[in-house]
Amino acid sequence: MLRRLIKIIMKLNNCSFFRVVRQTLSMLFPFALLGSFSQMIYRTFLSQDGLFYNVAYLGVWVPDWIMTILQSAFIGVSKITFNLFGILVAYAAAKYTARIYHRDSQLAGVTGIVAILIIAFRYDHVSVDRAIAFNWRLLGTQSLLIALIVGYVIGQIYHWLGIERNFQKTNQIISVRERSLYAMKPLVASVMLAIIFTYILNFSWLSKVLRGVYSQMVTVGHNNQGILLTIAGTTLVTIFDWLGLGNVANSGAILSGGPFASNLSYALRHGSAWHVPYPFFGGSLYNSFANFGGNGLLLALTIAIIITSQSQGQHQVARWTLLPTLFNSEYAAMIGLPIIMNPLYLLPILILPIVNILIATGAIAIHLIPLTPYPVLVGTPGPLISFVASNGNWWVLIFTLALFILDVWCFIPFVKIIDHFDKELYLDSSEVDYYVQK
Numbered sequence: 434m435l436r437r438l439i440k441i442i443m444k445l446n447n448c449s450f451f452r453v454v455r456q457t458l459s460m461l462f463p464f465a466l467l468g469s470f471s472q473m474i475y476r477t478f479l480s481q482d483g484l485f486y487n488v489a490y491l492g493v494w495v496p497d498w499i500m501t502i503l504q505s506a507f508i509g510v511s512k513i514t515f516n517l518f519g520i521l522v523a524y525a526a527a528k529y530t531a532r533i534y535h536r537d538s539q540l541a542g543v544t545g546i547v548a549i550l551i552i553a554f555r556y557d558h559v560s561v562d563r564a565i566a567f568n569w570r571l572l573g574t575q576s577l578l579i580a581l582i583v584g585y586v587i588g589q590i591y592h593w594l595g596i597e598r599n600f601q602k603t604n605q606i607i608s609v610r611e612r613s614l615y616a617m618k619p620l621v622a623s624v625m626l627a628i629i630f631t632y633i634l635n636f637s638w639l640s641k642v643l644r645g646v647y648s649q650m651v652t653v654g655h656n657n658q659g660i661l662l663t664i665a666g667t668t669l670v671t672i673f674d675w676l677g678l679g680n681v682a683n684s685g686a687i688l689s690g691g692p693f694a695s696n697l698s699y700a701l702r703h704g705s706a707w708h709v710p711y712p713f714f715g716g717s718l719y720n721s722f723a724n725f726g727g728n729g730l731l732l733a734l735t736i737a738i739i740i741t742s743q744s745q746g747q748h749q750v751a752r753w754t755l756l757p758t759l760f761n762s763e764y765a766a767m768i769g770l771p772i773i774m775n776p777l778y779l780l781p782i783l784i785l786p787i788v789n790i791l792i793a794t795g796a797i798a799i800h801l802i803p804l805t806p807y808p809v810l811v812g813t814p815g816p817l818i819s820f821v822a823s824n825g826n827w828w829v830l831i832f833t834l835a836l837f838i839l840d841v842w843c844f845i846p847f848v849k850i851i852d853h854f855d856k857e858l859y860l861d862s863s864e865v866d867y868y869v870q871k
Contacts (some may be wrong), residue, residue: 442776449533453585454774457525462750462769464521468514469757469765475507477760477812484760484812515764519572519580523549526581530588536595540616544591545584547620548627552583556631574764577677577773583630587623594619660794663715664787667723671783674728677773693717696806706803706823713794714804719786721805721822721829722793725815725837727763729782730789732815733840734848735766741845743852760812781847785840792836802829 445451477483478491479500486492492500527545532538553571570576596615673679692711699709726732735758738751750769758766772778796802805822813821816837820830 445776449530450585451774452533453526453529453588454581455771456529457522457581457584458768458771458773460525460529461518461521462765464514464518465768466753466757466765468511468518469754469762471507471510471514472764473757473760473762473812475504475511476762479504479507480811482811484810487810516569516573518574519553519576520546520549522577522580523584523587526584527587527591528584530585531591531595533588534592535597536588536591537612537616540612541588541591541595541619542584544616544620544623545587548587548623549580549583551624551627552579552631554631575678575680581677581774583627586626587619590623590626591616591619594622660713660715660718660790663713663718664790666715667719667728667786667790668783671728671786674767675773675775675779675782679728693806696804697808700806700824706806706826707800709804709806712797712804714806717805717822718790718793720809721819722833722836723786723789724761724818725840726758726766727761727815728786729772729778730785730840730844731763731766731772731782732758733785733837734770734772734778734781734844737841737844737848738770740841741848741852747848747851759814761815777847777851781844785843789836789840793832796832802826802832805829 446455475483478485480486481492523545524542527548528538528542531541549572550567553567553569555566555568571579595618670679692714693716696709696711696714696717700706723730726735735751735755738747739755742748742751747770750766754763754766754769757763767773770778772782793802797804803823803826805819807822807824809818809821816833817830819833820826823829
């Protein structure tokens with residue numbers, strides 16, 4: 434059964450689209466890592482509700498002008514990296530798709546940038562005396578799947594309408610001009626297709642659905658006291674993250690609403706987390722027991738790779754992403770391992786958070802541990818969130834660490850499968866530049 438499943442997944446991975454996805458994410462990993470480190474530093478050290486900002490009293494002894502400079506620098510790098518990530522994805526996807534078919538990959542990549550900008554342009558904000566406006570959701574990480582599809586389609590247009598040839602390493606103006614003229618037909622076709630897609634996306638019900646469905650799922654999954662709704666919402670959010678449609682800023686549950694306020698008020702009045710009015714509040718369950726490195730328990734996966742992986746590439750990526758993932762800035766791990774659009778990791782990142790929530794629900798139901806009603810500082814490491822949110826209950830800490838060890842152990846077989854097929858999955862002859870001598 435397992436061998437048949439692996440064969441099916443391998444056939445899927447050999448499709449040109451998934452090959453392009455792997456190559457694109459691998460190339461853009463350094464940018465995602467830069468953004469994740471910047472996000473981690475801002476959240477934990479420079480934000481007023483950050484962990485080390487409060488623990489080290491940075492707001493007291495660090496001069497305001499230095500703090501302002503650091504805040505502007507790190508939040509700027511993080512915002513620019515993640516809010517423009519779709520442009521990089523469209524470029525790389527178009528480039529690698531064209532390269533598979535020996536087309537002009539550089540011009541295909543530039544065309545991919547033009548296409549994604551046309552699609553993201555806000556036509557309802559057009560004015561002669563106003564600056565141009567874009568739908569930034571389509572250019573950021575929350576629309577990565579759309580950028581991948583746009584880039585792949587542009588590459589296919591170059592495959593169908595472009596000229597098959599091998600390019601020399603030359604900067605002669607005649608050669609460059611010849612390349613640009615050969616690109617006119619696929620360029621025009623790409624722009625026309627982008628305009629059509631723009632009107633479908635910007636002036637139809639699809640745009641409203643894409644804007645609201647993810648946030649609605651987060652609300653249902655994290656702010657509900659029903660276990661089934663919590664599991665359903667968490668599962669759908671994880672699927673969207675796996676597809677590249679998640680929000681990079683959503684590293685934990687949104688703890689708000691009536692049930693959360695009632696639990697917190699009760700715990701503060703009685704000085705204890707036991708017997709709160711909503712013992713199975715979805716946000717607290719997820720945040721405390723299924724948020725080890727963001728959606729999908731990526732911290733447990735990263736530890737499993739570091740412990741057992743024989744792949745040098747996987748091991749290096751895991752070591753680089755360990756620190757930001759520990760503080761719930763996990764997007765670099767999503768890109769680098771990769772998790773996004775990787776069929777081999779879909780099953781564990783879907784099942785294990787549900788298992789954690791169910792085990793924690795059972796432990797709370799039999800009064801083995803209390804609920805975790807207290808808020809925590811941003812950047813608190815995932816395995817310690819429950820300990821802090823229970824006001825320092827040691828049984829909760831022991832229970833959470835046992836869950837975390839279980840998650841690491843469950844990820845190990847999948848890490849070994851990735852190792853076994855590492856060469857087939859990540860080595861691709863289309864990565865090699867193609868040049869011939871005349």
